[in-house]
Amino acid sequence: MKVLLGLSTDELCSLVQEHGAPAYRGKQIAEWVYQRGARTFEEMTNIPEKLRSDLSKEYAVGRAETVAVQRSRDGTLKLLLELAAANKLKVKNQTPKVQVKSQKLGTTEGFGDMVETVGLPYADRFSCCLSTQVGCPVGCVFCATGLGGFSRNLTAGEIVDQVLAVQEAARTRVDHVVFMGMGEPLLNYEATVKAMRLLNSELGIAMRHLTVSTVGFVPGIRRLAEEKMQVTLAVSLHAPTDDLRRQLIPGMKWCLADIIDACREYLQQTGRRVTFEYCLLDGVNDGTAQAQELARLLRGMNCHVNLIPYNPVPGLSSYKRPRKSIRAFREVLEGAGIQVTQRVQRGPDIDAACGQLKQVKS
Ligand code: SAH
Numbered sequence: 001m002k003v004l005l006g007l008s009t010d011e012l013c014s015l016v017q018e019h020g021a022p023a024y025r026g027k028q029i030a031e032w033v034y035q036r037g038a039r040t041f042e043e044m045t046n047i048p049e050k051l052r053s054d055l056s057k058e059y060a061v062g063r064a065e066t067v068a069v070q071r072s073r074d075g076t077l078k079l080l081l082e083l084a085a086a087n088k089l090k091v092k093n094q095t096p097k098v099q100v101k102s103q104k105l106g107t108t109e110g111f112g113d114m115v116e117t118v119g120l121p122y123a124d125r126f127s128c129c130l131s132t133q134v135g136c137p138v139g140c141v142f143c144a145t146g147l148g149g150f151s152r153n154l155t156a157g158e159i160v161d162q163v164l165a166v167q168e169a170a171r172t173r174v175d176h177v178v179f180m181g182m183g184e185p186l187l188n189y190e191a192t193v194k195a196m197r198l199l200n201s202e203l204g205i206a207m208r209h210l211t212v213s214t215v216g217f218v219p220g221i222r223r224l225a226e227e228k229m230q231v232t233l234a235v236s237l238h239a240p241t242d243d244l245r246r247q248l249i250p251g252m253k254w255c256l257a258d259i260i261d262a263c264r265e266y267l268q269q270t271g272r273r274v275t276f277e278y279c280l281l282d283g284v285n286d287g288t289a290q291a292q293e294l295a296r297l298l299r300g301m302n303c304h305v306n307l308i309p310y311n312p313v314p315g316l317s318s319y320k321r322p323r324k325s326i327r328a329f330r331e332v333l334e335g336a337g338i339q340v341t342q343r344v345q346r347g348p349d350i351d352a353a354c355g356q357l358k359q360v361k362s
């Protein structure tokens, strides 16, 4: 069974024309899927019965089912989605909102069809943090997603679906999207780029309001630069030296010099300032000497550093969130003329903060 979700308005117009209907029916279907959140053909009441029944022989809408919604004290929402492929595209009208209290860290065995996604309310915007893979093949040593192994890539439709699900759960429109949930977006390149285009064309989210975070997959950064889209590139560095970076991110072979080069290329092609993410781990990468090395590495570059104090991962006791070192680290970078922000921790009480998303058993 194929799915509608993931097709653009143009593609839907061609599809209905192949079925002998006028192109504008494709526009109407796009509106049902992306604006009105339809889960079944039955809901599409302005589409002729014959076209609906023809399409439904080959296609389902393909929405995931929201099986759990957790709400943090700070308003952050974490959704657990069962992907449509998992429930064999059976589409249920009811979406039970079960409260999930605790979930054990998993292995890949028996997993693979659930994904977590996060809704983040701010005073001036509503942001959604999307997953691009079920699990992650990179395996950063401090990340819950990496610990659970890798199951599969998400499709563009499954990525966009997360925004629709968050909009339904939060009863508000999402206007900013960060690709910072489970998975490495640039290792699922086509689906990620297609999802960004769909978020823009079908959901009306500005390209400038999309941020894609990568662990530093150099060929992906270079390819993204060629697209010349106005999305923000965020690159997870976490270390000022290749030795330390290899220890923290065993699954990525590119050296810092290659990563920085690719980022310069991105800046040149798009004119967009690059963000560097740096997860601060107490006693591991948070020393002032390391801050000085980082400043040297980034000297002369139009960039911005986002410090992310480590968020605890259940079952991972070897790392600690730093307490005292953050300010000094920040001051060294600022002293070198680098703009620095510190990421505000969101949703830690529901394990929705950076690095805390994980695979869940279906
Ligand atoms: N795979 C991509 C995007 C998802 S991770 C990447 O690694 O960039 C989003 C951000 O959360 C990354 O910067 C990542 O390093 C960070 N992160 C992972 N585990 C973390 C943890 N336990 N505490 C704080 N940040 C973490």
Ligand code: SF4
Binding pocket: 136, 137, 138, 139, 140, 143, 144, 145, 146, 147, 181, 182, 183, 184, 215, 355
């Ligand atoms: Fe994958 Fe990013 Fe987690 Fe590393 S930090 S394991 S790349 S999701």
